[in-house]
Amino acid sequence: MTQDVEMKELPAPSNSASSSPPSTLQHLKEIASLIETGAYAREVRRIMRVVRLTMALRRKLNATVLASFLNFALTPGSELHGRLFSYLPKEDEHDMDVDTATSGTQIVAKHSLPELEIYCYLLVLIFLIDQKRYNEAKACASASIARLKNLNRRTVDVLASRLYFYYSLSYELTGDLAEIRGNLLSLHRIATLRRDELGQETLLNLLLRNYLHYNLYDQAEKLRSKAPRFEAHSNQQFCRYLFYLGKIRTIQLEYTDAKESLLQAARKAPVAALGFRVQCNKWAIIVRLLLGEIPERTVFMQKGMENALRPYFELTNAVRIGDLELFRNVAEKFSDTFNSDRTHNLIVRLRHNVIRTGLRNISISYSRISLVDVAKKLRLDSANPVADAESIVSKAIRDGAIDATIDHANGWMVSKETGDIYSTNEPQFAFNSRIAFCLNMHNEAVRALRFPPNSHKEKESAEKRRERQQQEQELAKHIAEEDDDEF
Missing domain, CATH: 1.10.10.10 (Winged helix-like DNA-binding domain superfamily/Winged helix DNA-binding domain)
Known part of the structure; x- marks a missing residue:
């Protein structure tokens, strides 16, 4: 763990005399060096850091930078080099050759690294999706998945999980999500046989999303119940799993379990994942109304969610009052929003709750x-x-x-x-339910704690203690960065 924390500084550029900040291409070259180090040392955490650094550079990627990096990282003239170049815009090829002469021969040993090949696939795929060139993205993703099936290396698993995600996303954006369902099932079986638990988490969520996209809730529940379960390795994937589980439970009328899953997903999601938390809150509000509960006003006043939750606030007000006509008016007014959120069928179920609430108010008054x-x-x-x-x-x-x-x-x-x-x-x-909630939160916090190895056996000096505290702060920072990456 000490080695992993101390790797926070990437190699500095050779021309350190220049005061200008390093370019995007230079950052990518440093990331390639980090991939090489992690691959040879078999350190998965270094590869995880590669993904975080790449997400930070995502908006700065362009065809010229990608072409120069491909010339740097891959053997010019090889099959992979030519295939990835074919996905880049043709009009930029003049500018692409600028860096070839100086950088094409700098790395020879890295050409054969599978981790670097998969990383090049990932970079090009991200660029194509950001440029909305979805057909080229589908072709690139399919080629990368075909290459991944022949690799069984733990240092590739982190990059593979990201490729699985963008593979599914590229087909979803073109409306062809059903085409890859069989392939995703095959990939999940391969990941299970290879004990790739991060890949299993990612592929299980992608399959659940695939089924729910076509309202195949029974198939999704059968897959979820029979898939192998283990301790979550990624907080982002665990949040997604809880969200999909909450949707399945809601459709199956298991509202209590659905409410717990949806609220837990919203609570565990990173602060930066605003869209995901909004979706979790929308479904949680509907489930609580179906349970006969009225959500607090503070739920609708969360920062950045006021406008998105406004239709559900008016719906909650109609249910709270028990006014059937007001409920119908709200359902018609925001029908487009409810249809896009796929909650319209659940809102139809609320009609009985509105009548019951109105009847309860009448029985109290008369x-x-x-x-x-x-x-x-x-x-x-x-x-x-x-x-x-x-x-x-x-x-x-x-x-x-x-x-x-x-x-x-x-x-x-x-x-x-x-x-x-x-x-x-x-x-x-009510008191017992609150105590159980607090105890559950305490147990989850204890399980999430991380301790340095053999910390209870060694007596450390003041200098060692300061170094350890600094390393723990850096590790906490890396963990926080991981939580914000995938959303």
Whole structure:
């Protein structure tokens, strides 16, 4: 671990006399050197750092820089060199040759490194997706996956997981996601046989996303239940898994488990992953409403989420009031938003909750009220509202939503006096659920702690203690960077 922390400084450029900052090409060359070091030393953490550094340079990539780096990292004239060059824009080829003469012969030993080949594939694929050249991205991704199937190296696994993600993304952006489902299943089987747990996590999430994209929830649940489970290696992949699990549980009417998964995914997601956290909150709000809970106002006032959650705030207000007409108006007003979020079918389920909430408010306000007035206050729009109101009241009484009786002779709903809730077990259940939540959070925090090896055996001096504290701070910084990468 000490070696890994001390590698934070990349090799400085040879012309250190220049005061100008290093160029993007120079950064890529340093990353190539880091890949070589990690490959020969078999240090996976160095390869993970390569991915973080690459994501920081993503917006600075262009065809000229990529061409110069390919000339630097690969053998000019080789099959891989020619294939990757074919994906780059042809009009920039004059500028591409500028760096060839000086850098094409600098690295000879790196040409045969599989890690460097896969990294070149990854760079070109990211560039093509950012340039919205999705057909070329699909071809590049397919070629990289074919190459990956022949590699069984642990130092390649980190780069492979990123390639799997962009492979699926390129097909999703062109609407051809169903074409690669069989290939993803084959890759997941290969990753399982090779004990590539990071690859298994990534591919399982991609398969779940693939199934849910086409509303194949039963197939997604069968895959999830039969896939091998192990301790999560990537916080980002674990958050995605919790989100997909929450969606599956919601469709299967298991609202309590769905709520726990969605809230946990939103809590564990990095702060920078705003879009992901917004989606988690949207689904969590719907699930809580289906459970009969009303989310707090602070949920809708989170920084950066106010506008995105505005339709769900108005929907929550309609459910809280129990106004069926207001609920219909909100559902029609924001129907496009709900359809794009794929929550429209869940909102249809909320109609019964709105009626039940309105009925509960009526039972609290009136000790006795006619079923005709109940139908008017609930604004039932059926052919026989009185009969519907009677059936709705009967079902609410049977389910325990209200404490009342029906006087069929006079057509009344007679509410019973409200009892003392503290004489029931409800406060105990609420208290136990809060204690379980706090204990679960404490246990997860303890499991997430990382300690240096044999720290309890050695007596360290003040200087060693300072070095260890500095290394721990740097490691914490790297872990924080990992959390922000993939979103």
